Amino acid sequence: MGRRAHSKGIEQETAGGxxxxxxxxFVAGFARGLKVIRAFGENSHMLTLSQVAERSGLTAAGARxxxxxxVTLGYAGTKDRFYFLTPRILSLGYSYLxxxxxxxxxxxxxxxLVEKTGETCAVGVLDDVDVVYVLRIPVRxxxxxxFGIGTRRPAHATSMGRILLGHLNERELADYFERADLxxxxxTTVTDxxxxxxxxxxxREQGYSWITGEMAEHxxxxxxxxxxxxxxxxxxxxxxxxxxxxxxxxxxxEYLPPLRDAADQIHRSLMLRDRxxxxxxxxxKG
Numbered sequence: 001m002g003r004r005a006h007s008k009g010i011e012q013e014t015a016g017g018x019x020x021x022x023x024x025x026f027v028a029g030f031a032r033g034l035k036v037i038r039a040f041g042e043n044s045h046m047l048t049l050s051q052v053a054e055r056s057g058l059t060a061a062g063a064r065x066x067x068x069x070x071v072t073l074g075y076a077g078t079k080d081r082f083y084f085l086t087p088r089i090l091s092l093g094y095s096y097l098x099x100x101x102x103x104x105x106x107x108x109x110x111x112x113l114v115e116k117t118g119e120t121c122a123v124g125v126l127d128d129v130d131v132v133y134v135l136r137i138p139v140r141x142x143x144x145x146x147f148g149i150g151t152r153r154p155a156h157a158t159s160m161g162r163i164l165l166g167h168l169n170e171r172e173l174a175d176y177f178e179r180a181d182l183x184x185x186x187x188t189t190v191t192d193x194x195x196x197x198x199x200x201x202x203x204r205e206q207g208y209s210w211i212t213g214e215m216a217e218h219x220x221x222x223x224x225x226x227x228x229x230x231x232x233x234x235x236x237x238x239x240x241x242x243x244x245x246x247x248x249x250x251x252x253x254e255y256l257p258p259l260r261d262a263a264d265q266i267h268r269s270l271m272l273r274d275r276x277x278x279x280x281x282x283x284x285k286g
Contacts, residue, residue, distance in 0.1 A: 032058060036066045037075075037089065046082040093150055105269035106135050106226075110237070113262045114139060117255055120240045121262075123226070124153075126164040129180040131155050134235070156182050156196055157189050159209035159221035160236040166204030167225060167233035173200075189214040208256060210248055218244050222251055226263045229270040237263050 039055035040047060047055070053063040067083050070076035074088045106123050113121045114137045122136035130152040138148075155161025155176070165176060182191040190196050203209040212220035220241045225233040239255050 032056070032062065033066050033069070036063060036070065037085070040085050046079070046084045048081050049083070052083060106237075106266050109262050109265045109269070110135055110137055113237075113239070113258060116258050117239055119255070122160070122238045122240065123235055123266075124160040124164075124238065125235045126155060126161070126168075127152070129155055129176060131158050131161045131164065131236075153215065154181070154183070154185075156180060156191075157185050157211070157215045159203075159211040159223035160238045162200055162203045162209040162211065163223045163225050163236040164233065166200045166209075173197075185215050186213055186217055188212075208252075208259075210251065212246065212248070218242055220246055220251070222255055222259060224256075224259050224263045227267045237266070 035056040035058065036052060039052045044051075044055075049060055049064055049067065052058075052067060053060045056063060058066070067076060067078075070085075071078055071083075075086060076089075077084050077086050110121050110123060118139060120136070120138045122133050124131040124133050126132075131154075133149055133151050133153075136148055136151075153161070155165055165173060168176065177193055177197075182193065182196065183189075184191050190199055208222065208224045210220070210222050215221075220243070221238050222241075223236045223238040226235045226237055228234045237259060239259055241251070
């Protein structure tokens with residue numbers, strides 16, 4: 001699966017406190033273009049020039065040049081005073097997804113898990129302080145503003161996040177706590193750093209994470225790690241539930257075994273791929 005997805009936002013400073021734009025290999029114009037793209041999102045499908053400038057922290061003139069560049073390349077469109085992203089923008093994210101061996105192997109296994117459990121299932125990776133869904137198969141609407149591939153959720157309030165945080169090294173975990181906004185989304189969200197560290201430790205030791213009602217009322221999640229071909233945990237697999245009352249004992253008894261089986265199937269698929277690639281004969285030159 002490659003390196004752990006763990007990258008700082010484009011507007012943040014480096015660890016040494018030096019601004020990114022001061023780095024010799026940093027292309028500021030490209031970074032500003034990414035800020036413009038990220039200005040769009042849920043509930044902001046169409047934006048005016050001033051809105052894009054405000055959201056991206058750019059001047060109106062700078063935002064306008066970048067927007068018109070995106071329009072020329074087909075990644076954005078314009079109507080009256082408004083700008084919007086076009087479907088072509090999906091090709092950027094799809095390039096990432098299709099480059100992941102995980103994406104190809106996990107899809108049929110996730111479909112089988114959904115069929116077995118009758119619940120929404122997903123695979124996610126850690127990116128900065130969030131979990132990003134790289135695969136998700138819903139069976140019903142889990143929550144208002146239902147989400148799909150590419151959606152980000154705060155790691156501290158999700159079971160996949162807790163699992164993935166548990167497999168960071170101490171330096172990476174300390175960095176996470178320095179930058180994460182441990183806000184409360186419900187009355188049960190764990191926001192105390194000391195308690196959260198303890199929960200992360202417990203989840204790693206038991207090999208699964210069970211969270212209920214921390215991201216949204218009546219929404220619960222059960223997650224286990226996926227061990228990659230490099231023997232590291234770079235992703236997690238999850239089953240989500242939307243029930244007013246749910247028994248943790250029932251969930252662990254009925255759903256944890258098939259969830260672990262699915263994670264093991266993905267792991268074995270990745271290992272077989274790795275071995276088959278290693279066994280390929282090297283093409284002789286000349």
